[in-house]
Amino acid sequence: MSKVTLNGLTKRFGKVEAVKNVTLKIRDGEFVALLGPSGCGKTTILRCIAGLEKPDEGDIYIGDKMVTRLSPPDRNVSMVFQSYALYPHMTAFDNIAFPLWIRKRPRDEIREKVKKTAEILEISEFLNRKPGELSGGQCQRVALGRAIIRNPAVFLLDEPLANLDAKLRISARGELKRLQKQLGATMIFVTHDQVEAMTMAERIAVMNNGVIEQFGSTDEIYQQPANMFVSGFIGTPAMNLIKCSLVERGGSISLILDTNTLPVPDSIGRALIEKIKSSDMVFGIRPEDISIHEKNKPNSYKTKVYVVEPLGNEKLVTVEMGNTYSKVRTRLDFKQEIGENAWVDFDWNRAYFFDKRTGKVIMHGLNKSANRR
Amino acid sequence: MDRKTKIFIFLFLLPAVVGLGLYAYYFSGWNLSISMTNARSLIFPAEFIGLGNYERFLGDSVFITVVKNTAIFTVLFMGGTLLLGLLLAILIDQGIKGEGLYKVIILIPMAMPMVISGVLWSWMFSPRMGVINSLLRVLHLDFLTQPWITSTSQALLCVIIAYIWVFTGFVALLYLANIRSLPNEQSESARVDGASKFQLYWRVIIPQLRPATVMAFAVLFLNSLVAFDLVWTLTMGGPAGSSELLGTLMYKQTFQWNYFGYGAAIAQIMFIISMVVMVPYLYRSIRRR
Numbered sequence: 001m002s003k004v005t006l007n008g009l010t011k012r013f014g015k016v017e018a019v020k021n022v023t024l025k026i027r028d029g030e031f032v033a034l035l036g037p038s039g040c041g042k043t044t045i046l047r048c049i050a051g052l053e054k055p056d057e058g059d060i061y062i063g064d065k066m067v068t069r070l071s072p073p074d075r076n077v078s079m080v081f082q083s084y085a086l087y088p089h090m091t092a093f094d095n096i097a098f099p100l101w102i103r104k105r106p107r108d109e110i111r112e113k114v115k116k117t118a119e120i121l122e123i124s125e126f127l128n129r130k131p132g133e134l135s136g137g138q139c140q141r142v143a144l145g146r147a148i149i150r151n152p153a154v155f156l157l158d159e160p161l162a163n164l165d166a167k168l169r170i171s172a173r174g175e176l177k178r179l180q181k182q183l184g185a186t187m188i189f190v191t192h193d194q195v196e197a198m199t200m201a202e203r204i205a206v207m208n209n210g211v212i213e214q215f216g217s218t219d220e221i222y223q224q225p226a227n228m229f230v231s232g233f234i235g236t237p238a239m240n241l242i243k244c245s246l247v248e249r250g251g252s253i254s255l256i257l258d259t260n261t262l263p264v265p266d267s268i269g270r271a272l273i274e275k276i277k278s279s280d281m282v283f284g285i286r287p288e289d290i291s292i293h294e295k296n297k298p299n300s301y302k303t304k305v306y307v308v309e310p311l312g313n314e315k316l317v318t319v320e321m322g323n324t325y326s327k328v329r330t331r332l333d334f335k336q337e338i339g340e341n342a343w344v345d346f347d348w349n350r351a352y353f354f355d356k357r358t359g360k361v362i363m364h365g366l367n368k369s370a371n372r373r
Numbered sequence: 374m375d376r377k378t379k380i381f382i383f384l385f386l387l388p389a390v391v392g393l394g395l396y397a398y399y400f401s402g403w404n405l406s407i408s409m410t411n412a413r414s415l416i417f418p419a420e421f422i423g424l425g426n427y428e429r430f431l432g433d434s435v436f437i438t439v440v441k442n443t444a445i446f447t448v449l450f451m452g453g454t455l456l457l458g459l460l461l462a463i464l465i466d467q468g469i470k471g472e473g474l475y476k477v478i479i480l481i482p483m484a485m486p487m488v489i490s491g492v493l494w495s496w497m498f499s500p501r502m503g504v505i506n507s508l509l510r511v512l513h514l515d516f517l518t519q520p521w522i523t524s525t526s527q528a529l530l531c532v533i534i535a536y537i538w539v540f541t542g543f544v545a546l547l548y549l550a551n552i553r554s555l556p557n558e559q560s561e562s563a564r565v566d567g568a569s570k571f572q573l574y575w576r577v578i579i580p581q582l583r584p585a586t587v588m589a590f591a592v593l594f595l596n597s598l599v600a601f602d603l604v605w606t607l608t609m610g611g612p613a614g615s616s617e618l619l620g621t622l623m624y625k626q627t628f629q630w631n632y633f634g635y636g637a638a639i640a641q642i643m644f645i646i647s648m649v650v651m652v653p654y655l656y657r658s659i660r661r662r
Contacts, residue, residue, distance in 0.1 A: 050565050085558035089580040101568040102576070150566070241610035 002063035002153040002186055003028045006277070009058035011044050018044045020210040021058070026188060026203075029182045033197035034190045035233070036207030038225060042190045045207075046156050049188065050079045062153055075154075078147035082159040084139050086131040086146075092138075093118075093127040113343045117145045120182070137336040144176075148183060155180075157189035161196060173199050194234050206230045230361040231284050231352060237316065239286045240326040241311050243356065245279045246272060255283055258322030262301055265348045272353055282351035282359075287329040292317055292337055293343045300343040305336050319344060390491035415633060426638035435614060435622065437618065441528055443618050446536075447597040453537040454593055455586065458544025463574055464548045465545065466552050476549075479542030487539070491606025494535040498522045498607070525615035528608045532616050533601050540596065551585035552578055591654045598647050619643050 004026040009344040011019040019041040026032050028119070034042035046054040051059055053070035059068045067075045080097075086095050089253070093114055094101070100110045118124040120139040131139055140160065147155055159167045160176065177200050180187050191197050197204045197219050205215040206229070214226040225231035244255040244262070253269025256263040293300060303319035303326075310316075310332070317328045319342055328344060337340045352364040374382075408426055412419035430436055437505045465475055482490060497504045498521035506518040553580060565575045601620030604610060610621035619639060627636025 050561075052561050072565045077565065079562065081558040081562055083556060083558050085556060085562040087559060087577055087581075098563070098568075098576075102563075102566065102568045102572045146562075146566070268544070317491045 003030075003061075004050075004154055005061040006045070006187065006188060007053050007061070009045065009048060009060065010040070010051060011048060011055050013288065018210055019048070021211075023058075024160065024205060024212060024215060026186065029184050029186055029200045031177070031187045031200060031205045032189075033201035034188065034207060034253075035194060035197040035204050037233075038192055040207040041209050041210040042192075043158055046158055046188065046190050049075075049154070049158050050077055051075050052079075055099055070248055072085070076152050077156055078150055078152040079156040080140075080143045080147050080158065080160050081268075082218075084131075084143035084163070086142055088131050090126055091130055092123065092142045092145075093197045094132065095131070095142050096127075096149055097151045097279045098146060106365075111193075113149055114145075114255070115370055117149045119147050120148070120179070123173060126217070137172065140164060140172065141156060144179070148179075148185075155185050155187040155220055157167070157187065159192070161191070169196075176200060178259055194237065197233070208233075224364065225352070225361060226363055228284070228354045231354070231361075237287055237327045238298060239284045242283045242289070242321070242324050242326065244283045246281060247279065248273065248278065257283075257324060260301070260322050263299065268348050268351070271363060276353075276355075278356070280356045281362065282354040282356050283365075284354060285326075286350065287316065287327040289345050289347040289350040290326065290328045291347070292328045292330045294334070294335060295343065296343050297301055300345040302341055303344055305338055305340050305342050307338060308336075317342070319321050374543065393529060404637050404640055405646075406636055408641045410634045411577060412633040412637075413631050419634060422634070426635045427441070427642070429635065430638055431641070435617065438614055439619055439622050442616065443598070445529060446533055446600065446618060447594065449530075449531050449533045450536050450540075450597050450600075451590070454540045455543045455545050455589060457537060458589065459579070459582070461545035461547050462548035462552060466547055476546060479545055481542070482539045483543045485539075487602035490535065490539055491603045494531070494538070494603070495522065495607050497532045500582050522608050523612060525612050528612060528616040532600075532604050532607055535607060536597075536600065539603065543587045544585075547585040547589050548582060551582050555581055587654070591651065594650050595647055598643055 004024075006022055006024040009019055009022045009024075011332050012015065022041075022045060024045075034045060036042050048055050049062075051067070051070060056066065059066055061067065061264060062075055062077065063366060088100070089099070096117055097110045100113060101149050104207055108312065114127070115124070118127055121144060123138060123141045126138055126142075134142065140163070144160075147157075154254075161172050161301065162174055164249055173196060180200075187204060189200070200223075201218065202222050203215065203217050206213045206221060208229050214230045216224075221230060222234055223238075225234065232241055235261075242257055244257045246264075247256055248269070253264045253266065253273065255264055296302070301321065303321045306318040306325055307319045308315055308317050313332065315330050315332055317330055317334065317336075318325050319328060326344075350364075353362040354360065355362055386409070406555050407415075407419075409421060409423055410419035411422050411425070449565060463470055469475070500506055500520045500523050503521065503641045505521070510513065510615060511517045519527060522528050559577055560573055568576065599620055600618055604616060604618055604621050605624070610617040610625065619642070623636050623639040623643070626632045626639060638644075
C-alpha cells in the first residue's frame with residue numbers, strides 16, 4: 001500500500017487541456033474519489049496514474065518512487081475499468097488468474113490465490129462461468145478480483161458502479177467500502193455521481209474543467225464548499241444559488257433579490273460587509289435549510305409555489321421568488337398547491353455567500369458559528 | 374403494408390430476382406442436366422447417360438491427382454493466407470504511420486484482375502528470365518535458383534504462393550477490423566496487469582478473432598475450390614498435370630477437348646463440395662441475425 005502524489009500534472013489532447021496543473025496528495029490506505037461532471041478530466045488523471053496516458057507536465061509519485069516515465073506494469077497499480085474489460089473467452093477463474101498467469105506463477109499458487117480472492121468477493125461458485133454467463137454485479141466482482149489478486153500498491157477504479165442497476169449499485173457501494181477497509185488499500189475511484197463519492201470516499205477531489213476545485217473530507221465538501229461549483233454539485237437536490245446584492249439602509253442590512261428585499265440578521269450582515277469588495281454576490285442555501293409555511297410569519301418571505309414533488313417521506317417544493325426558483329425540502333403535511341402563496345424563512349447560520357465574479361465563497365454562517373464556539 | 378408499397382417492393386426486387394434466377398438457378402440446373410449427357414457441344418443433341426460421367430471421373434486416373442492437388446492447394450493456401458493475414462493485421466495494429474496507405478497497398482493484389490496477377494507471377498517464376506532467379510544470380514546465389522513453374526515438384530507451390538499473395542491483404546483487413554472492434558479497455562487492462570505484447574495477442578486478442586477467421590475461411594475455401602484463372606495463366610495445370618486442380622481440369626475437358634458433359638459433371642462435383650461448406654455457414658450466419 002502506498003501514498004500517491006501528483007505534482008503539477010498537466011495533460012493536453014491536441015489543443016484541449018484536459019488536466020491543468022493538478023497537485024494532489026493521497027495518503028497511504030486512503031479511499032479517494034475524483035468527482036466531477038463528464039469531461040472534467042477525472043478519468044484522464046486516473047489513466048495518467050495507471051500509465052495509460054503520458055502527462056505533458058508534472059510528476060506522479062507512488063510511495064516515494066517517481067513513476068511518471070514508467071510503463072504501466074512497472075507501477076504496481078491495478079485498474080478496474082467502467083466496462084470491467086473482462087476477457088469474454090476466459091472463465092471467471094482465468095480472468096482473475098490472468099495477472100498471475102502472465103507472470104508465470106506456479107499453478108498451485110495461482111489456484112490458491114484465486115480461491116482466496118473468490119472467497120473474499122463471494123464468487124466462488126461462479127468461477128467456471130464465462131463473463132457472458134454472469135450478471136453485471138458478478139462481472140464487477142470478477143473485475144475486482146483480477147485487480148486485488150496481485151496485491152498492488154494502488155487500486156484505480158474508473159466508474160466502478162456505473163454499469164450496475166440502481167438497486168445493486170447501493171449495495172455495491174457498501175461492499176466496495178468494506179473491501180477497501182478489509183484490504184487496507186489505497187483506492188482512487190472516478191465517479192460523476194456525488195452520492196457515490198459521498199457515501200464511499202474518505203476524501204473527495206471535486207473537479208471541473210481539468211482543475212480540482214476542492215479536495216477535502218465529505219463533511220468539508222458538503223459543509224464548507226470552496227466555491228459555487230462545489231456547492232452546486234454536491235447535495236441532492238443541490239444548493240439553491242440566488243443572485244443578489246447587499247445593501248445597508250437605515251442601519252439594517254438586507255439582500256436585494258430582483259425587486260424584493262430580504263432582511264439579513266445583523267450579525268451576519270455586519271460580517272459580510274467587512275469581507276466584500278462589491279455588493280453583487282450569490283446567496284446560497286440548501287433546500288433543507290429553508291423552512292416553508294402556509295401562512296405569513298414574522299421575518300418570512302412571501303413566495304409562490306411553482307411545483308410540489310412528493311417523495312414519500314418528504315416533499316420537495318419549488319418556490320418562485322421574483323425571477324428565481326428555489327427548492328425547499330419540507331414535511332409531508334405541507335398543504336399548498338401549485339400557484340398558491342407560501343412563506344419561507346432561512347436558517348441564516350447555514351447560509352453561504354459567494355463572490356459573483358470569481359465564484360469563491362466569501363463566508364458562510366457555519367464558519368461564524370464555528371468561530372463563536 | 375398497403376398494396377402500392379408491396380408492388381413497389383416487388384418492382385425493385387424484380388431485376389435482382391430475375392438476374393439471380395437466370396444466372397444462378399437456371400444455369401445450375403442446366404449444368405446438372407448437361408452433366409448427365411454425353412454432350413460434345415452445346416448445340417448438337419446429346420444422349421442421356423445418367424451418372425455415367427460421374428462414374429468415369431471417379432474411375433479416371435487423373436481423379437486422384439486432382440483431388441490430391443486440390444487438397445494440398447486448399448490446406449497450404451488457406452493456412453498460409455490466414456497466418457500471413459493475421460501477422461500483417463497485427464503489424465498494422467501497432468499504430469504505424471500511414472496506416473491508410475498500407476491498407477490500400479495490401480488490397481491492390483485483390484483488386485487486380487487475376488489474369489494480370491498470373492502474368493506478373495509468371496515473370497517472377499520464369500526460370501531463365503524471371504525476377505527471382507535473376508535476382509539470385511545478381512547476388513551470386515546461383516546455387517539457389519530453382520526451376521519454379523517448370524518443375525513438376527514446384528509448380529503447385531508456385532501457384533499457391535501466388536494465390537496467397539492475392540488474398541493475404543483481404544484477410545489482413547478482415548482481421549484488422551476484428552481486432553479494432555474489440556474493446557480497447559481489454560488491451561489496456563492487460564497492459565496494466567503486465568502482459569507483454571506477445572501475451573496480449575496470444576492470450577487476449579487472437580482467441581477473440583473467431584468471427585474474422587470463420588468469414589475468411591469461407592471466402593478462402595470457396596476460392597480454393599474454384600481456383601482457375603491464376604493457375605491457368607501460370608502453369609495451365611502443368612507440367613504433366615502436377616498443378617492440375619478441379620477448375621483447370623474442368624476447363625480443359627469442356628473447352629479444349631469438348632467433353633461438355635464430362636466437364637459439367639466435374640463442375641457439379643465442385644458445386645456439391647462448396648455447398649457442403651457454404652450451407653452450414655450461411656445457415657449459421659442467418660440464424661444469428
